[in-house]
Amino acid sequence: MAEKLIYDTDPGIDDALGLLLLAAAPEIELLAITVTHGNTSQDKCLRNALQLAELCGLTHVPIARGAQEPLVKELSVAEETHGDGGLGYAQLPEPKLQPVSEPAHDLIIRLIEENPGEVTLLCVGPMTNIAVALLKQPGIAKQIKRIVSMGGAIHYPGNVTPQAEYNVFCDPEAFEIVLNAGIDFTLVPLDVTYQCLFTTDHLSRINKAPAAIFDFIKESTRFYMEFHAAYQGIQGCAINDPLAAAILLAPDLVTYRDYFLAIELQSPTSKAKTIADHYGALKKQPNAKVAMEVEVEKFMDLFIERMNRLA
Ligand code: BDR
Ligand code: CA
Numbered sequence: 006m007a008e009k010l011i012y013d014t015d016p017g018i019d020d021a022l023g024l025l026l027l028a029a030a031p032e033i034e035l036l037a038i039t040v041t042h043g044n045t046s047q048d049k050c051l052r053n054a055l056q057l058a059e060l061c062g063l064t065h066v067p068i069a070r071g072a073q074e075p076l077v078k079e080l081s082v083a084e085e086t087h088g089d090g091g092l093g094y095a096q097l098p099e100p101k102l103q104p105v106s107e108p109a110h111d112l113i114i115r116l117i118e119e120n121p122g123e124v125t126l127l128c129v130g131p132m133t134n135i136a137v138a139l140l141k142q143p144g145i146a147k148q149i150k151r152i153v154s155m156g157g158a159i160h161y162p163g164n165v166t167p168q169a170e171y172n173v174f175c176d177p178e179a180f181e182i183v184l185n186a187g188i189d190f191t192l193v194p195l196d197v198t199y200q201c202l203f204t205t206d207h208l209s210r211i212n213k214a215p216a217a218i219f220d221f222i223k224e225s226t227r228f229y230m231e232f233h234a235a236y237q238g239i240q241g242c243a244i245n246d247p248l249a250a251a252i253l254l255a256p257d258l259v260t261y262r263d264y265f266l267a268i269e270l271q272s273p274t275s276k277a278k279t280i281a282d283h284y285g286a287l288k289k290q291p292n293a294k295v296a297m298e299v300e301v302e303k304f305m306d307l308f309i310e311r312m313n314r315l316a
Contacts, residue, residue, distance in 0.1 A: 015043025015130030093228025202241030
């Protein structure tokens with residue numbers, strides 16, 4: 006039976022590629038796309054989600070507007086990484102699709118309550134929507150099947166401050182709430198996603214996808230590659246969010262380690278750092294399963310094969 010999934014996202018170039026992968030996955034029943042602030046403003050992320058759903062034939066999936074800003078800190082956006090509109094150089098037609106009127110956190114609560122124990126949340130942006138849902142209706146924690154989250158950095162440096170990963174950085178308080186809610190939690194951190202560098206060689210193998218899909222991938226990743234080269238000296242672009250989606254289809258792409266994780270909420274220099282208790286010094290039970298190694302080319306093959314399958 007297909008896995009019931011809510012995609013909580015801030016599109017964003019790699020979020021968009023993650024959605025394309027979900028669109029090419031019969032293993033997944035996508036119940037909703039819930040949009041958060043993050044890579045760009047909530048309004049732009051929402052527009053991007055509507056355009057992307059039209060691009061990849063997901064117009065039957067409800068798309069809900071989520072949080073405009075983080076729980077505590079001020080809003081951040083990453084337009085140097087994802088472009089002014091959030092999708093790099095890609096231009097998509099003005100969407101005809103409309104968001105549903107239900108706010109994202111209420112839609113999340115309702116879908117979980119209607120499908121107790123069956124819904125997986127794939128969270129690839131800041132955790133604000135999920136934290137708001139848990140604060141409003143704490144009982145849903147026991148009814149969520151599991152959360153798979155792209156976020157954090159264990160041994161790898163931060164990609165926004167020396168130690169903080171962007172999704173955690175955008176709303177560290179929300180991330181800490183979700184991490185401590187007692188939900189089965191899998192983290193896909195930069196340690197694995199920054200091994201997965203998509204290059205023009207990979208792009209050239211997406212030769213059976215419809216032209217509109219190919220053009221979107223080409224133009225969005227062209228911007229993303231320029232960012233990685235200019236800011237990080239990296240050739241290719243890290244396709245973080247698709248890796249988190251891919252482990253739903255092929256869990257063996259990564260190897261996991263159980264950790265007790267916490268988020269640093271105070272320090273001015275390391276705020277939003279993901280703290281992993283490597284040696285059990287805090288004597289706490291693990292609260293997360295963390296992807297620590299990845300089979301890079303196996304993942305790239307899967308991604309390319311699924312893109313070529315999109316009709
Ligand atoms: C994460 O932050 C965003 O820029 C990406 O979409 C990804 O979810 C990587 O740190
Ligand atoms: Ca994202």
